[in-house]
Every structure is written in C-alpha cells, then in structure tokens.
Amino acid sequence: MTNPVTVAPTNIKQRRFAELFLLVLTIVISTAGYIAASLGYTNAMPTDLWLVVGACSVLFLTAHLAIRKFAPYADPLLLPLAAFLNLIGLVLIHRLDLADAARAERAGRAIPRADAIAQLTWTAVGIILFVAVLVLLRDHRILQRFTYTALVLGVTLLVLPLLPFIGTSINGARLWLRVGPLSFQPAEMAKLCLIVFLAGYLVVKRDALATARSRVLGVDLPRGRDLGPLLIAWVASMGVLVFQRDLGTALLFFGLFILLLYVATERRSWLLLGSILFVAGAGLAYFAFGHVQQRFDVWLHPFSDPNGTAFQIVQSLFGLAAGGVLGTGLGLGNPQFVPFAKTDFIMATAGEELGLAGLVVILMIYAVLAQRGFRIAVSARDAFGTLLAGGLSIVIVLQVFIVVGGVTRLIPLTGLTTPFLSYGGSSLVANWIIIALLVRISDGARKPAPPVRPSRDEALTQVVQL
Amino acid sequence: MSTLTLTLIRLAFLGLLWVFVFFALSVLRSDLRAPTMGARGPIRPQTNRAPDARSVGKNGKTPRKLVVTEGVLSGTSVPLSDQPVTVGRAPDSTIVLDDDYVSHRHARIAPDARGRWSVEDLGSTNGTYLDRQRVTGPVLAGLGVPIRIGKTVLELRR
Numbered sequence: 199m200t201n202p203v204t205v206a207p208t209n210i211k212q213r214r215f216a217e218l219f220l221l222v223l224t225i226v227i228s229t230a231g232y233i234a235a236s237l238g239y240t241n242a243m244p245t246d247l248w249l250v251v252g253a254c255s256v257l258f259l260t261a262h263l264a265i266r267k268f269a270p271y272a273d274p275l276l277l278p279l280a281a282f283l284n285l286i287g288l289v290l291i292h293r294l295d296l297a298d299a300a301r302a303e304r305a306g307r308a309i310p311r312a313d314a315i316a317q318l319t320w321t322a323v324g325i326i327l328f329v330a331v332l333v334l335l336r337d338h339r340i341l342q343r344f345t346y347t348a349l350v351l352g353v354t355l356l357v358l359p360l361l362p363f364i365g366t367s368i369n370g371a372r373l374w375l376r377v378g379p380l381s382f383q384p385a386e387m388a389k390l391c392l393i394v395f396l397a398g399y400l401v402v403k404r405d406a407l408a409t410a411r412s413r414v415l416g417v418d419l420p421r422g423r424d425l426g427p428l429l430i431a432w433v434a435s436m437g438v439l440v441f442q443r444d445l446g447t448a449l450l451f452f453g454l455f456i457l458l459l460y461v462a463t464e465r466r467s468w469l470l471l472g473s474i475l476f477v478a479g480a481g482l483a484y485f486a487f488g489h490v491q492q493r494f495d496v497w498l499h500p501f502s503d504p505n506g507t508a509f510q511i512v513q514s515l516f517g518l519a520a521g522g523v524l525g526t527g528l529g530l531g532n533p534q535f536v537p538f539a540k541t542d543f544i545m546a547t548a549g550e551e552l553g554l555a556g557l558v559v560i561l562m563i564y565a566v567l568a569q570r571g572f573r574i575a576v577s578a579r580d581a582f583g584t585l586l587a588g589g590l591s592i593v594i595v596l597q598v599f600i601v602v603g604g605v606t607r608l609i610p611l612t613g614l615t616t617p618f619l620s621y622g623g624s625s626l627v628a629n630w631i632i633i634a635l636l637v638r639i640s641d642g643a644r645k646p647a648p649p650v651r652p653s654r655d656e657a658l659t660q661v662v663q664l
Numbered sequence: 665m666s667t668l669t670l671t672l673i674r675l676a677f678l679g680l681l682w683v684f685v686f687f688a689l690s691v692l693r694s695d696l697r698a699p700t701m702g703a704r705g706p707i708r709p710q711t712n713r714a715p716d717a718r719s720v721g722k723n724g725k726t727p728r729k730l731v732v733t734e735g736v737l738s739g740t741s742v743p744l745s746d747q748p749v750t751v752g753r754a755p756d757s758t759i760v761l762d763d764d765y766v767s768h769r770h771a772r773i774a775p776d777a778r779g780r781w782s783v784e785d786l787g788s789t790n791g792t793y794l795d796r797q798r799v800t801g802p803v804l805a806g807l808g809v810p811i812r813i814g815k816t817v818l819e820l821r822r
Contacts, residue, residue, distance in 0.1 A: 213691070216691050219687070220684070220687060220688065220691070223683070223684055223687060224684065226680075227677075227680045227681065227683075227684055230676075230677055230680055231677060234673050234674075234677050237665060237670075237673065238670060238673070241665050274691060275688060275691055275692065278688070279688065282684060524674065524675070524678065525674065525678070526674075527670055527671070527673065527674035528673075528674070528677065530670065530674075552677075552678065552681070553678070555678050555681075555682075556678060556681060559678075559681040559682060559684070559685055562685050563684075563685065563688065566688050566689065566692060569692065570692075573695075579756060580755065580756065581755065581756075
C-alpha cells in the first residue's frame with residue numbers, strides 16, 4: 199500500500215430507495231417461506247405469523263430509518279443482504295421447530311419453546327445494537343484509539359469461559375459463559391475486538407512487516423525479528439485449540455490474522471509462511487489430541503462408522519442428496535435427523551429443503567456481501583478503515599467457508615456458526631455489529647469530501663519567508 | 665394439500681429467492697458500471713491523450729519518475745504513471761512528508777493532456793517553489809528542475 203489508489207464513486211447516489219425495496223422484498227420472501235414451511239409440514243397456517251412478520255417489518259424499517267438519518271451515504275446492499283440471511287435462517291429454524299414440536303408430541307412430552315421466537319428476540323437485540331453503533335460511533339477512526347484496549351478485551355473474553363463457575367462446557371467445547379438462565383459465547387465478541395486490534399496494529403506496523411530481507415525461490419521473506427507477531431498469533435490459536443478444544447475458532451483467528459497481514463503488507467510470503475505454520479500446527483494437533491484425530495478420521499472415512507461418530511456428517515450428506523437440485527420443499531424433508539441442524543448444520547437443512555438452487559442463492563448472497571465488504575475496504579479513505587472493513591469481511595467469508603466446507607465434507611468438520619443463518623444469539627448480535635461497522639465505514643467512504651478547511655494544526659504552522 | 669400445490673409452492677419460493685438475487689445483483693451492477701475516479705480527480709478521456717503521450721515519449725522528454733533529492737525521504741523515487749502525484753502531510757498523499765513546514769495537502773504534480781508534468785500548489789501555508797519561483801497556479805516543471813516543498817526537494821527525472 200505504498201502507492202495509495204482510492205476508488206471513489208463519482209455518482210454519489212444514496213440509493214436508499216433501492217435499499218428499502220430490497221428490504222420489503224426480503225420480508226415478502228421470508229413471509230412466504232414461513233407460510234410454506236407450516237403448510238408443508240402441518241398443512242396449516244402458522245399461528246404466530248403476524249407476530250413474526252410484524253416484528254421483522256418494524257425492526258428492519260427501524261434499521262433502514264437509522265441508516266437514512268445517521269449514515270445516509272452508506273452502501274445500499276449491506277442491510278438487505280444481512281436481513282435476507284437473518285430471515286431465511288429464521289424460516290429454517292421455524293421449520294425445524296415444527297419438527298421438534300411434532301417429535302415432543304409423539305413422545306408425550308411438553309412442546310418445547312419455539313427457537314424461532316428466541317432467534318427473533320436476538321434479532322431485535324442485534325438491530326438495537328446496530329442502531330446504537332450508528333448513533334454512537336460517528337467516525338470509525340475513533341476505534342483506532344482503542345487498539346490495545348481491544349486486544350486486552352478480546353483476550354479476556356476468549357479466556358473467560360476457561361474460568362471456573364462462570365465458564366461452561368457444552369458438547370465438549372469450553373466456549374460458553376453462563377449467568378443464570380442466559381448463556382453467551384464470548385468468542386464472538388472477542389472476534390470483533392481482535393479485528394479492531396489487528397487493524398489498528400497493522401496500520402502502524404505494516405511498513406516494518408513489509409520489509410523484505412531475502413528472496414528465496416521468488417518469494418520475499420520477511421526479516422526474522424518481524425516473525426514475532428506471526429508466531430504469537432500461531433501460539434494463541436494453538437492455545438485456543440488445546441484449552442478450549444475448538445478447532446473452528448482456532449482456524450478462524452489464525453486465518454484472519456494471516457489474511458489481514460497480507461492485505462496490510464501485500465506480501466505473499468506471509469500467506470506462504472502462514473500456510474506452512476498452519477499445516478505444521480494441524481499435524482501436531484492430529485498426533486497430540488484424540489478429538490482432532492477423530493475429526494480427521496470422520497472426514498476421510500465417514501461411512502466406516504455411519505451410526506457412531508460420523509452420524510452427523512453422514513445424515514447431512516444424505517440430506518443434501520435427498521434435496522437434489524430443487525429440494526424437497528420447505529417442511530417436506532427430514533432435516534431434523536441431523537443433530538444440531540439449527541446451529542452448525544443449518545446449511546444442510548437449506549440444502550435438503552431448498553435444494554442446490556436454494557443453497558446457491560444463499561452462497562451468492564454471502565458472495566455479494568463479501569464483495570460489498572471488500573469494495574468498502576478499497577474505497578475507504580484511511581488505511582485503518584481499509585483494514586477494518588477488510589478484516590470484518592474476511593471473518594464473514596472465512597466462517598462461511600469453514601462451515602459450508604465442513605457440512606459438505608470438503609474440509610474436516612469444525613464447530614462454527616453460519617453468519618446470520620444459524621440459531622444462536624451471540625453470533626447473530628456480533629454479526630449485526632459487523633454490518634453496522636461496515637455501514638459506518640462505507641458512509642465515510644462514499645460521502646462527498648467535506649470542503650477543505652485549514653486545520654487547527656496548520657494554523658499553528660508559522661509562515662517562513664524564504 | 666395436494667402434491668401439485670406443494671410443488672408449485674416449492675418452485676414459486678425458489679423463484680422468489682432468485683428474484684432477490686437478481687435485484688441484489690442489479691444494484692451491484694449499477695455500482696460497478698458507475699464511472700470511477702482515478703487517484704485524485706476524474707480519469708481524463710483516453711482518446712486524445714494516448715498518441716500525444718507516445719510522441720512526447722519518443723522525444724525522450726517524458727519524466728518517468730519523481731526523485732526526492734533533499735530532506736528526510738532523500739533518495740526515494742516514485743514511478744510516474746498517468747495519475748497525479750500528491751505531496752503533503754495527509755496520510756493518503758502519494759508522498760507523505762512528515763515535516764512541520766508542509767501542509768496536509770500541499771502540492772500536486774500532475775500530467776496534462778499532452779503528457780507534460782506541471783506543479784500546482786494546493787493552497788499550502790508555506791508555499792511550493794519551482795527553482796526559486798513561488799508556484800501559484802499550475803506551472804510546467806522541466807526535467808531536473810528542483811521543486812521545493814518545506815525541507816524537501818523533488819525533481820522530475822527520466
């Protein structure tokens with residue numbers, strides 16, 4: 199980034215009506231999906247339809263008005279794309295709720311609380327925080343001041359679940375904080391803090407990190423002493439893997455660090471070094487830990503134990519196969535056979551009931567969202583904004599890759615949430631904050647440059663007669 | 665509910681999903697087609713410049729780089745393209761000078777339609793000097809003529 203080239207649109211159109219139109223379309227589509235799921239499964243209209251549709255309309259309209267008021271030049275696609283994914287997720291969770299209710303009824307148990315309503319509540323919390331970020335954070339550069347505060351906060355949040363009493367282990371991963379009836383996954387917020395830290399840190403250090411020392415096989419290798427931060431990130435990721443037994447988060451953090459380093463320095467050698475370290479780490483983990491070894495075995499030979507350890511992935515593959523190209527139709531498949539269908543395996547549900555056609559829609563929306571994110575990164579007027587927007591986009595892309603890759607057996611399965619789609623409050627709220635930050639950065643990048651005023655700094659400069 | 669109805673609902677819903685993708689992509693496309701600005705200012709029409717620039721190049725008078733000859737960045741050179749070069753304290757300048765005598769947006773060195781480079785002062789506090797002359801409007805800068813900005817001296821070179 200020695201030669202800054204900024205891309206700024208000349209037609210500074212706000213396009214707020216395009217945003218509103220896409221939002222209305224999103225609500226229409228999700229209403230249709232909500233009805234279709236109930237009709238398909240129970241042959242009856244959903245009872246809570248108007249509550250859900252009304253709440254969604256109010257929420258997203260509020261977010262839209264907040265953008266009009268507080269970030270009028272923001273990118274028009276961010277909010278509708280996130281809302282679309284959020285509501286498609288809601289439809290899929292509602293569909294799985296119906297299956298859970300029917301199963302409970304057959305077993306003679308009480309019908310469980312509908313997770314779709316809980317997810318709707320979390321959406322409301324997410325939108326409130328989205329608006330709060332837009333109102334309170336008028337300039338993303340303020341975040342640069344909190345570079346090291348963000349690091350301390352991020353690391354604290356990551357370590358909290360390991361503490362006794364408040365930390366809780368669910369399904370073998372020690373990732374949750376439990377306070378009374380509420381459980382929260384602090385890693386999601388830690389993710390945000392670490393992006394703020396990395397962006398602030400790399401803005402300052404990128405020149406040193408871009409300094410090449412020697413050229414080996416056409417690759418500029420960085421200086422030895424600059425390897426420190428990379429090694430620290432690697433050790434930290436391995437620590438997450440060892441102590442929290444969470445493959446997904448470890449991979450996400452290390453990948454984020456490497457990619458952001460690449461964005462900041464434009465040196466491919468970091469990607470190469472990162473990949474080598476990653477492979478070495480994965481190898482070590484494979485031989486040292488039983489649970490990693492098991493994950494690999496399940497990935498390579500799922501059908502050797504289809505009813506035991508590989509049950510989940512095998513069910514997911516059967517589901518995808520049953521869906522085919524056009525899907526079984528909402529409410530007409532059996533996605534509930536996959537354990538954790540609402541969280542880790544929501545993409546399997548989408549693939550079964552909406553088919554390849556629906557799965558591609560979801561992936562395309564993620565692709566467009568990522569394109570908007572990187573576009574904002576390119577057009578940001580300051581280097582910190584570039585790295586922040588880049589980091590936020592990278593996190594979404596990496597998560598989608600890790601989750602979808604795991605569900606479709608491209609890479610070993612790791613436990614991560616699908617951004618916006620999965621059931622889970624912490625993840626949804628964190629993702630809405632990511633979108634709010636992107637909206638804020640894009641507003642700064644697209645709004646017409648303010649008239650040049652002599653700054654206070656300049657006024658202090660003395661006139662020198664030569 | 666009949667299978668036919670359910671099939672129709674299923675296909676209609678998939679259709680709706682694709683309608684959303686279509687509209688999202690059309691918004692994206694209008695953004696991609698929008699004329700973009702170059703580094704600083706709109707891209708000039710290519711047609712009338714290209715042949716001229718080439719003829720100037722044959723004469724061997726086109727500067728290829730901007731070299732810092734005095735000051736903290738002494739020895740640095742910036743390759744020239746068809747984009748203007750900005751100099752100032754602002755972090756997004758092409759050449760960032762950390763010098764109290766330099767304004768945030770101090771000067772701009774830009775090619776005209778015929779590939780000749782000129783220096784322009786952007787309303788700096790302490791001024792830009794071409795050789796010994798203070799620059800007011802855009803002034804053509806010859807090869808090897810010192811451009812003084814604060815404690816820094818720049819030269820256009822081949």
